[in-house]
Amino acid sequence: MLVPLQQKRNLITCMYATTIATTIATAGRRRRSSINCVACFVAIVAAIITAPACVHGLLPLRCLPAQVRFSALSRASTGFVTASDAKPRWTTAVAMSTTAGDDPLTSSGLPGPLILGSASFTRKLILKEMGVPFQIIKRPIDEKALGDRCQDAPMDLVLTLAKAKMDHLISEIQAGNCEKELPDGVPSSAVVLTGDQVVTCDGKILEKPETVEEAKQFVSSYGKHPPSTVGSCVLHHIPSGIQVSGVDTATIHFVEAIPEDLIDRLLKEDEPILSCAGGLMVEHPFVKEHIVSIDGTEDSVMGLSKDLVLKLFADLRQKLDAQEEAS
Numbered sequence: 001m002l003v004p005l006q007q008k009r010n011l012i013t014c015m016y017a018t019t020i021a022t023t024i025a026t027a028g029r030r031r032r033s034s035i036n037c038v039a040c041f042v043a044i045v046a047a048i049i050t051a052p053a054c055v056h057g058l059l060p061l062r063c064l065p066a067q068v069r070f071s072a073l074s075r076a077s078t079g080f081v082t083a084s085d086a087k088p089r090w091t092t093a094v095a096m097s098t099t100a101g102d103d104p105l106t107s108s109g110l111p112g113p114l115i116l117g118s119a120s121f122t123r124k125l126i127l128k129e130m131g132v133p134f135q136i137i138k139r140p141i142d143e144k145a146l147g148d149r150c151q152d153a154p155m156d157l158v159l160t161l162a163k164a165k166m167d168h169l170i171s172e173i174q175a176g177n178c179e180k181e182l183p184d185g186v187p188s189s190a191v192v193l194t195g196d197q198v199v200t201c202d203g204k205i206l207e208k209p210e211t212v213e214e215a216k217q218f219v220s221s222y223g224k225h226p227p228s229t230v231g232s233c234v235l236h237h238i239p240s241g242i243q244v245s246g247v248d249t250a251t252i253h254f255v256e257a258i259p260e261d262l263i264d265r266l267l268k269e270d271e272p273i274l275s276c277a278g279g280l281m282v283e284h285p286f287v288k289e290h291i292v293s294i295d296g297t298e299d300s301v302m303g304l305s306k307d308l309v310l311k312l313f314a315d316l317r318q319k320l321d322a323q324e325e326a327s
Contacts, residue, residue, distance in 0.1 A: 105132050108313040109320075110237075111189040117169040118195060121272065122283070122302040129299075130306055134193075137181045139169045143196075143207075154200050155247045158232035161196040162245065166234045169194060173238070190238045191316065197231040197303045199278025206278040215279035216263045223256040227278055229301045235312045240323060244315040248305035250296025252282060258290050277303070 105112045113133035116123065119140070127134050146164050147157040172178055173186055199206040201218070202225040209215035221227075229252070234245040265286050266273055273279050281287050282294070282301045299306050 103131055103133060104310060104313060105191065108310075109317045110191050110313060111187070112191075115169075115173075115190055115192040117165055117192055120195075120303055121275075123195060123304045126299050126302060126304045126306065127309075130309065132309075135181060137169060137173070137178050139165075139172050139178075141165055141168050149205050154198050154205050154230040155232075155249075157205065158196040158198055158230050158247060159234075159245060162194045162232040162234040163243075165194040165196065166192065166236050166243070170236060170238075187238060192236045192238065193233065193309075194236075195231060195233045195304055197229060197277045199227050199229055199280060201225050201227040201278065208277055209274055209279045212263060212267065212273070215273050216260070218279045219258060219263055220260065222252070222254045223258045226251050226253045227280065228252075229277065229280065229296075229303075231300060231303055231305060231308075233304065233308050233312060235316050237316060237320060240320065242316065242319050242323065244312045244319065246308050246312055246315075248296070248300045248308045250294060250300040252280070252294050252301060253292040255290050255292060262286060262290070 103112065105114055113135050114127070116127065116134045116136050117139065118124075118136070119138045124134075124136070141161075141164055143161055143164075147160040149157060169192060173182070173192075176186070199218070201221055206218055206227070209218055229250050230247060231249075232245065232247050234243060236243045263273060263279065266281065266284065269284075269286075271281060271284060273281065280301065282291060282298060294301065297305060297307070300308075
């Protein structure tokens with residue numbers, strides 16, 4: 001459960017109202033002023049009205065898993081507190097409502113729910129934040145056996161891998177090998193999404209670390225050499241076979257001296273470091289406190305750019321319309 005921005009505002013309002021009520025009440029007792037008494041009553045009523053919304057929104061956070069809990073408040077607003085507490089140089093580019101009925105997939109004229117061909121926790125979280133309905137079908141491939149990992153072609157690599165994942169998943173769906181996830185058979189019309197991400201740092205392409213020691217080596221280099229994330233997204237329409245794809249990048253600027261025990265602290269929190277490209281978890285408070293700024297958006301760093309997804313929804317709809325007009 002994510003805490004809406006309004007509930008955070010309610011909390012602030014409640015705090016201010018309580019403070020004002022206490023101050024005015026003290027003054028009212030001293031001066032015995034009827035005006036002060038009325039103002040005190042109004043302030044107390046405001047505090048009572050806003051308090052339940054605050055409590056309702058914040059108490060459930062204690063019951064959430066750690067990997068969800070740390071993201072709940074950090075995504076309740078578009079602000080980003082950096083290591084220096086400076087004003088952020090970025091904001092989330094697309095403010096998506098998650099209220100019922102607000103679905104960017106179907107509002108783009110595309111069939112839902114989306115089929116997500118990924119086991120990534122963060123991609124699932126981002127789609128939920130966007131309000132996109134989806135179901136998951138995981139069919140992993142041998143990523144290491146594919147693509148050119150030369151330092152000047154990270155965009156080509158992530159596109160190659162995302163398209164390979166798509167080809168494999170579509171073949172599995174068409175062969176009827178997804179009965180568990182699709183008990184009613186292959187949908188007559190659907191959109192499938194796959195993606196991939198790598199981190200580039202100091203001229204090297206970094207994928208998911210294979211060991212904890214490798215993750216520590218990755219992170220230790222980020223203070224002197226700002227890492228960049230390169231993430232791809234591919235959409236495939238069933239049954240037309242039309243595909244659209246794109247890539248989004250972001251660069252993270254860390255403080256120069258990143259603590260050596262950062263990875264150990266994350267592991268103690270049971271965070272999936274080895275499942276993150278470059279061992280990067282910018283959404284975690286332990287990591288955020290060492291970030292100076294981000295050139296790009298946090299969702300892009302996390303593995304799925306909201307802007308890119310919305311653009312590809314529009315591109316896919318446009319191609320489908322063009323096909324219909326031509327037929």
